[in-house]
Amino acid sequence: MPRFLLHRLLHGALSILGASIIIFVISRLSGDPILLLLPNDAPASVIAAMRADLGLDRPLWTQYLIFLQHALTGDFGRSYRWQMPALKLILDRLPATIELASCGLLFSVAIALPIGVLSAVHRGGWIDRIGRLFAMLGQAMPAFWVGLLLILVFAIKLDWLPAFGQGGPSHVILPAIALGWYPVAAQTRVIRSAMLDVLDSDHIRLARALGTPERQIVWKYALRNAAIPLLTMLGVYFAGMLGGSFVVETIFAWPGVGRTVVEAVFSRDFPVVQAGVLFTAILFVASNLLVDLSYGLVDPRIRDAR
Amino acid sequence: MTLLTVENLQTHLHLQRGILRAVDGVSLHVDGGETLGLVxxxxxxxxxxxxxxxxLLPEGSGRIAGxxxxxxxxxxxxxxxxxxxRDIRGSRIAMIMQDPMTSLNPVFSIGDQVGSPLRNHGIARGARxxxxxxxxxxxVRIPSxxxxxxxxxxxxxxxxxxxxVAAMAIGCTPRLLIADEPTTALDVTIQVQIIALLRRIQxxxxxxxxxxTHDLGVAASLCHRIAVMYAGQIVETAPVRRLYRAPAHPYTRALLAAIPRLGDKRAxxxxxxxxxPSLIDPPIGCRxxxxxxxxxxxxxxxxxxxDLGDGHTASCWKLGTA
Structure with a gap:
């Protein structure tokens, strides 16, 4: 187990280092931030002074090493725009993003799990058909479209739920649905096919032959086997929601990391972009690590293989 | 005392190609304490x-037709x-399946799986x-x-x-145990142990x-009587010694002749x-x-x-004419 963990941690660290290089280089391809920070008619001497002040006059690789050295001590520099530490800016927004992603994931699993399981149990029945319809709708409707529809119906027409911002528990409902909508389709299909596989296995046949009630067979003995592929998928989706929720965050004016990073990209606020993306990368790696570790909880064979 | 009586059993599988008559008019009986081989x-x-x-027929396609x-x-x-x-499967009739490597659920403990029939049939709950x-x-002789x-x-x-698997099957003391090729997937030395186990349980x-079983050797070592099946029908039933010494049906004779013997000089x-034959469209007459x-x-x-006497029966025209 410790060797396995060490191996995964090393892997994760390499992934994060790679992400840091990519984001560092790419953010600097977007243009010169000085031109956005200073008025158009600023004299060349002022521009040069500001560039030196921000360290942007040095060679790119020197800039990267300085950035990395500081980053390792938790210093991601100050936001050019907000004049406060970039890391603090990101960390302040992080709880909101985690809240939204968790609720989105919860919503998608809450829908996908029963539909997927029942579709497999009653293959070809009406639940299976509804499940397929859900899957199709999920794949066909992008998050921004779902988000706008939800606002139109539940916030404007029916006035049941708030349309934007963060507040009480009711604020998270619509953005969570918009975020969790798309994964429902894929999750339903994964659960359905995993359940079909398991339900056709010898051990389920034996359980039936020994008079195990059908409900127990499905929800206990089969489901835990089917949970293994689902778990892999949940890890990927949770990570994706943490990092990729900027569309939903923007539509619902949700004060999360995604929206902050998008705004920082537009204002070429490099430290904030770097801190935000790197933090998302760390969360991504962490959630995958968590999934890897949780396999052992579900599957005893993996526990022993480590 | 007769425990199980099966009369003229017809089991059909409804496939796209047509109706497959998997079991076509099978009659048999099993007494308590008796082992019937189905080969x-x-x-x-x-x-x-x-x-x-x-x-427990394939869902959707399998049906007992008569x-x-x-x-x-x-x-x-x-x-x-x-x-x-609730009342039959696992409690009065239990089954042991062919492949022990896939018959157990990989993500549940042995304790849970052996306990499951006991729990579900109300034999033991909670602390007991x-x-x-x-x-x-x-x-079943699992050490410690x-x-x-x-x-x-x-x-x-x-x-x-x-x-x-045997422990799961016998937990509720079933009256009838169906063992489907219980030794096929095992090494020869382990086969002997499992046969001994079944005999002891009985x-x-x-x-x-x-x-x-398709293994006439295993059948000979464990069974009291043997029923030989061919193309969905039982062609001969006899006490075990009699079947091996004086097989009446040409198919049984051919099966016995096909067993390789040590020291046999034939190349x-x-x-x-x-x-x-295909069981979707079986031949009329003797299959x-x-x-x-x-x-x-x-x-x-x-x-x-x-009826050849002493519980020996076979379906063949030669027997009537001889």
């Missing part, structure tokens, strides 16, 4: 007969699915469950069972897993056993020419006729069942 080639309907008794199955006087074909699961599970595992309750199937060898509980193994060396004109009609 035949792959596809002869042995397993389908076993599954029909529990009504006949009767009586266990201790209860007509099983008329029971509802719920009653069958643990000791009941240990007791059953002891009966109290320390292995939390272990998972992959931590057991093939032979031990088959013992665990001695302890007085259960009837239906042993489904080639004896084989039965041809293939078993073995196309492959039979002793075929006559009469074989175009179905042969009657001839």
């Amino acid at each position: 035949g080639e792959s596809g002869s309907g042995k397993t389908m007969t076993g599954l029909s008794l529990l009504r 006949g009767s199955i009586r266990l201790d006087g209860t007509e099983l074909t008329e029971l509802s699915e719920t009653t069958l699961a 469950l643990r000791s009941a599970v240990i007791d059953v595992l002891q009966r 069972p109290d320390q292995r309750l939390g272990d998972y199937p992959h931590q057991f060898s093939g032979g031990q897993r088959q013992r665990v 001695g302890e509980t007085g259960a009837g056993i239906i042993l489904i 080639r193994l004896a084989a039965i020419p041809g293939q078993p 073995f006729a196309p492959r039979c060396a002793e075929r006559m004109d009469k074989c175009a009609q179905a042969p009657p069942l001839t």
Whole structure:
């Protein structure tokens, strides 16, 4: 187990280092931030002074090493725009993003799990058909479209739920649905096919032959086997929601990391972009690590293989 | 005392190509404490007969089309699915399946799986469950069972897993045990152990056993009587010694001739020419006729069942004329 963990941690660290290089280089391809920070008619001497002040006059690789050295001590520099530490800016927004992603994931699993399981149990029945319809709708409707529809119906027409911002528990409902909508389709299909596989296995046949009630067979003995592929998928989706929720965050004016990073990209606020993306990368790696570790909880064979 | 009586059982599989008559008019009986061997080639309907008794046919396609199955006087074909699961499967008829490597659920502990039938059939619950599970595992000779309750199937060898499967089956002291090729997937030395185990279980509980196998050697070592199946029908039934010494049906004779023997000088193994017929559109008359060396004109009609005395019956025209 410790060797396995060490191996995964090393892997994760390499992934994060790679992400840091990519984001560092790419953010600097977007243009010169000085031109956005200073008025158009600023004299060349002022521009040069500001560039030196921000360290942007040095060679790119020197800039990267300085950035990395500081980053390792938790210093991601100050936001050019907000004049406060970039890391603090990101960390302040992080709880909101985690809240939204968790609720989105919860919503998608809450829908996908029963539909997927029942579709497999009653293959070809009406639940299976509804499940397929859900899957199709999920794949066909992008998050921004779902988000706008939800606002139109539940916030404007029916006035049941708030349309934007963060507040009480009711604020998270619509953005969570918009975020969790798309994964429902894929999750339903994964659960359905995993359940079909398991339900056709010898051990389920034996359980039936020994008079195990059908409900127990499905929800206990089969489901835990089917949970293994689902778990892999949940890890990927949770990570994706943490990092990729900027569309939903923007539509619902949700004060999360995604929206902050998008705004920082537009204002070429490099430290904030770097801190935000790197933090998302760390969360991504962490959630995958968590999934890897949780396999052992579900599957005893993996526990022993480590 | 007759435990199980099956009369004219018909099991159909509704496939896209047509209706496959997997079991076509099978009649048999098993007494308490008796072992009946059901032998035949792959596809002869042995397993389908076993599954029909529990009504565990392939979902959607499998159906019992006719006949009767009586266990201790209860007509099983008329029971509802719920009653069958609650009162028959696992409690009065239990099954041991072929492959111990896949018969156990990989993500549940042995304790949970052996305890499941005990729990579901109300034999033991709560605090008493643990000791009941240990007791059953002891009966199938799992060493130090109290320390292995939390272990998972992959931590057991093939032979031990088959013992665990046997423990799941005998936990509720079923009256009838259906063992479908219980030794096929195991090494020869382990096979002997499992056969000894089944015999001991029978001695302890007085259960009837239906042993489904294609291995005539295994059948000979465990069975009191043997029924030979061919193309969905039973062609011959006889007490075990009598079947091996004086087989009456040409198919049984051909099967026995096909067993390789140590020290046999023949270069080639004896084989039965041809293939078993399709059960979607079976031949009229004797189904073995196309492959039979002793075929006559009469074989175009179905042969009657001839009683040869002492519980020996066979379906062949030669027996009537001889």
